[in-house]
Amino acid sequence: MAILSSSSFSLFPTHQFQTKKHTRLRRDLTSNRAVFIKNRDCLINRSLTDSNIQLRRLIESGDLVNSVKLLHQSGKQDIDPRTLCSVLQLCADSRSLKDGKEIDSFIRSNGFVLDSNLGSKLALMYTNCGDLVEARRVFEQVRIEKALFWNLLINELGKVGDFSGSIELFKKMMSFGIEMDRYTFSCVSKSFTNVNGGEEFHGYVLKSGFGDCNSVGNSVMAFYLKKKRVESARKVFDEMSERDVISWNSMINGYIDNGLAEEGLSVFVRMLCSGIEVDLATLVSVLAGCVDSRLGRAVHGIGLKACLGQEDRFCNKLLDMYSKCGDLDSAKIVFAGMSDRRSVVSYTSLIAGYAREGLAGEAVKLFAEMEEEGISPDVYSVTAVLNCCARNRLLDEGKRVHEWIKENDMGFDMFVSNALMDMYAKCGSMREAELVFSEMPVKDIYSWNTVIGGYSKNCYANEALSLFSLMLEEKRVDPDERTVACLLPACASLSAFDKGREIHGYIMRNRYFSDRHIANSLVDMYAKCGALLLARMLFDEIASKDLVSWTVMIAGYGMHGFGKEAIALFNQMRQAGIEPDEISFVSVLYACSHSGLVDEGWRFFNLMRYDCKIEPTLEHYACIVDMLARTGNLLKAYRFIENMPIQPDATIWGALLCGCRIHHDVKLAEKVAEKVFELEPENTGYYVLMANIYAEAEKWEEVRKLRARIGRRGLRKNPGCSWIEIKGRVNIFVAGDSSNPETEKIEAFLRGVRARMREEGLSPQTKYALIDAKEMEKEEALCGHSEKLAMALGILSSGHGKIIRVTKNLRVCGDCHEMAKFMSKLTRREIVLRDSNRFHQFKDGHCSCRGFW
Template sequence: MLFPLLSVHHNPPTSTTPRPNLNSTRDSQPIFHLLERHKCSFLRDFQQIHAQMIVTGYIHHSPSLAKLIAHSLSGDSTGLAFATMVFNHTKRPNILIWNSIFRGYVNHNLPQKALLGYMEMLQGSAAPPDRFTFPSLLKGCAKSLAFNEGKALHCQIVKLDLDSDIYIATTLITMYAACGDPFSAGVVFENMSQRNQVVWTSMIGGYVKNHYPKEALFLFSEMEEEGQEPDEVTMVSLLSACADLRDVEYGKKLHSRIEESGMKVCVVLGTALIDMYAKCGDFDSARKVFDALPNRNVFAWSAMISGYARNNQSSQALRLFKQMVTQANQKTNEITILAVLSACTQLGDLNLGRWVHAYVVGAQLNYSTSLQNSLIDMYAKCGRIDVAQRIFDGMVERNVVSWNTMISALALHGLGDQALALFALMQVTGFTPDDITFIGVLSACSHAGLIQEGNHHFQNMKIQYGIVPKLEHYGCMVDLLGRAGLLAKAESFIKEMPMKANGAVWGALLSGCRVFNNVEIGERAANHLLELEPENDGVYVILSNIFARQKKWEDVSKLRGLMHERGIQKTPGCSSIVVDGIAHEFLVRDHSHPETENIYLMLDQVTQKLKQVGYVPETSEVLLNVDEDKKEDLVLQHSEKLAISFGLLKTKPSAEILIIKNLRICLDCHSAMKLISKVYQREITVRDRSRFHHFKNGTCSCRDYW
């Protein structure tokens, strides 16, 4: 028991019971001393004090009653229930008591109850609001994004001539910023006669949260002119603005200022620095800040890992994640896991992706819809569309992103019919497709050669759902027609588009021309594409390929000269394979790997076995006018063949092999992979730039349509 009960009667006070002096000073009130000198933490403590107030008459002393309500509201939900009970039994609460209950409701994340209470107070007209009423209510509006209610409160503040109060004005700025209207916040800010550091910080933070980084940095320059020094919170907002703008130079200036001012780089400020440098691509500086942080929390780790993952430095992201959970024994959160899954997806590291999945389950992390969506994407892009489907089927709650991810995954694997069936189920289930959904649907039709279905869905997105097609949708349709060989129709489709075609649209047509060796349309598409993207090496390569197939070596030579003149380098084909958690990358004719000698011996063995079963190298895509033996030698050393040789050399005979290529797989490698899968009895998956190819028993899932 916190303190003994006073020896008093439990009957209501009689006329002989002395009434307390309710007008006496604060220091003379025993209830204040009980509440402030003793740390009440249990409901029984407040009940005892409440009982004493009743029997002594202090229940009628508004400051004491307000103090009791405020203290009980600072506890858990039982304190909230008790405070509400006391308040409901108060016949005529004054503004001090109302303000206490408003503040308590907001602090307990019940802002709507506070706003409803305020309406009740106004209707009763017993207690007019004062300058202490509005800050809590405005905070409640900010928490619940009650924009209209916040504006109504602002009107009442002006009517009561309280808008000059600096505390009220600051919470108005916070409310408007939280509700997505930083410009109204700016009006309040400009009308303030005096501004302290908190006001400047709130306004700068409001701009940053609403994605107006330039305005935030401009306001900071005004803040400096006013002689106000930024604090840690301001610096965090400013660094976030630099991150959004990818302005590393300004970010470095802020970093220098932090160091010069002697401001301690705590974990919050350190995390902001890491995030800024990582988003600006300066990983050396980001890592220096990270390594220098004495006490890293999960947010600091996540910022560094996410930075690596966002910038395609997947190996570094995964290496740091392993250090986080093994050496540092640091718990993860959803942000960390999402970044790590993204890195697994980029590398195609299925085994690590499985380990992360098991870690999530074992650590009992929040198995949210977003996390499950990322797992679907990871498994699909690591070649296991079956596992992705199982996760999707087992989801208790799905959102539109869930459906979009699964539809796109099926499309990427060439399972057009299944993707369209899932799209139909999505609509039956009550989900409304969006523009992203139709990109997946049209892509599924394109990869599967479903021309009629593609046309139907393209028209239907406008008619049934009112979705205006974007360039991405037109690009899918051009790709659909181009893959099917309807090149003239695809070109006409581009001309009839309501907007100017971009590089992706013309690129889709050019790719179709390469497949079907259409020089005339291919040259026109290439010219359009070079006007838009004069440094796009892929345009020169594809057009050279078309000319080479037609044996137009003079035109090939001219294109090569043009590339040399413009300083354009061809992007080399690169294939990667993950073995025992380590990613191995190979380029064309690569001899940089430590086991190069064994890899090429294995490649020779594979080539001999394939030739024994009828393999003849396909050299039509070689862009050099050399003899046939030289062409064969070139295609036999393509990056994916080196990767598959390494995979056969280093994995168990029954293991599946996943190879990721940065470009489209060529005809020869595609034919070779089919034969390797049959000769070596291996399941091989190749993820190239546009889709998946699953090779098994001499066939490919794309049915040679890619």
């Protein structure tokens, strides 16, 4: 077959035609000369061909050792080049490089002419024995005619990862005018797949005229699929004149592998309708695309009909499918049916299934059972069991696995290290996670994202941000969408508006906004940094909003005290056909409680229970209690808690305690406080809250007793602390702090504000000072509250028009709240204060919380 039609050479300059003609001429001359020499040698040494015959016998019996020995004893005249070809073939077959090299040196030292035949065998020997450098050298010395030998070397170079070498040889083959065959394209396709670009591969195939060949078409499909160009692969698939089971399987697998399960399944259905017989690979691919076990069961049936029920790979994939679909009963049936054919793969699938369903005990038990069965865990099963510990917060179990990993020297595996760090991070042990991270010689994107996300979730926001900076500095691994998604919650928790904006810039430069995960966390970040309008603008830009998008925006309105807006958005979400879940109900209930919308709150609570059939959790109950308590319905709240179908926790009673403080009900507070102290005896916040209630009622003796109680328990009050970001630097203040270099200015400013307040008849809210002393001292203590210091620094250090954004770790104090209102009017500055509970937006002497805090 004329493989390379003349048109195929249009890829090369016209002088190629001359080269081809000349080489053919040279080849003919060389070959004639070889025949001449061979005949001459045979004539001279006719009597000595015995050793040649003997050698052939040895080769035929596969005795390479004696063949080489005999060859060494013989002279050039004894040996026919065809015999050399046979012995080289034997070396190639037995992968014996040492013998092969000896024969090569025999050939060279005896001056044998390296013609295409002998050269081919020499190249084959080197190719098969893995000395690809020598193999390529032979190709440079001799013109090898048969495509087979080129294909083998092209293939081997690709296999060892020398993709450019493989493509170079392919191009040389083409320029030499060697007739290619269909295998040539299969052999080189892997190399084109693995280099950047490689787009010309399809062009070569089309020009070679092999485009119609089924196996070549399959290679082109594989090429596009590896490059994740599923649509291009589909075009090749659609244009194929004939498709074999491999073509169908590739297309199905290509879709499913690239997350397009529906398309993959529709090709599978078409395959079934076309009457093509499915095989093991078809079903293994299809099972990977089954996201619900009903469909998977149908494929299970097809597999049984196709007599694949006993195939290990089919069973393992079935097991994995059922386990991923959450149908553990079916998974267990398959597992039971495998009895003695269970491998570490089967165990891993079921362990991972248990882990996903939160059945940590079962997962750990199965892991132990596997070891008892004599099947040793490998990196996959260890990763699966670590993941199980991570999801179920099993720190002790995870630590035991870590010990096992150390004993069995498995720590080198990146998957294992990453899973270990994730386990520690999810169990809150960031120090351990850090240690694993620091010991990793090579870190990939998962490693960085895991630790950054771990810091972020464990309230080490600053550490998360610095690790991200280090990642950018080191430049070994580029951040991706997930890095940013890990990072934004850190900015959100710190209220680090400027940092968040910087990351927003990074997101826009890298076009990450189209990723909904990113867009949602960006909206959440801005809402939590107090930039509600910005959050809303971005929310409006999200093209296809999901439940999380709506929920973060609803929660954003809620925490800023825009209850009505939150409710409107919740209704809009339902109109858009998105069903609320338990978290979105928490957001809307929280919004109702923070805006004093009692009727609406009840309406949503009932809607959730009776229409959406969502069982309320502690969080929902806490919102209702909070809503009732804030609005002064203290007894209603108390009765509500008593009638709860689930056990109330400290947060629930704590919400009522807060209500008691707002409405100055000391008696009820005492009753509630005892319940809270019993439930969370170590939480100092509740003692402080109760002490405040006493202080506000001026019951100083009770304050003293409570203080003593705190002291006896060895508890220390969590110090109030506020911070403000100025020019990218976070300034932190604790109460009475004078460490800031601007302290003098800050104090003078606050004194001035206080004086102006007094002039306008606003006296300090000294009840909040919590100090039983003379009024003056109290006033001074108030002046030192951390949020006032931070706000003052903000006003003094930032340009007019810039919003002052302050964050406090506890609830804002009443006096600071009054003063902030006054300062916003006096200085005509907008102040956004985020406390542990919500946002306060101070403008023109008013606060957005309207007293609900």
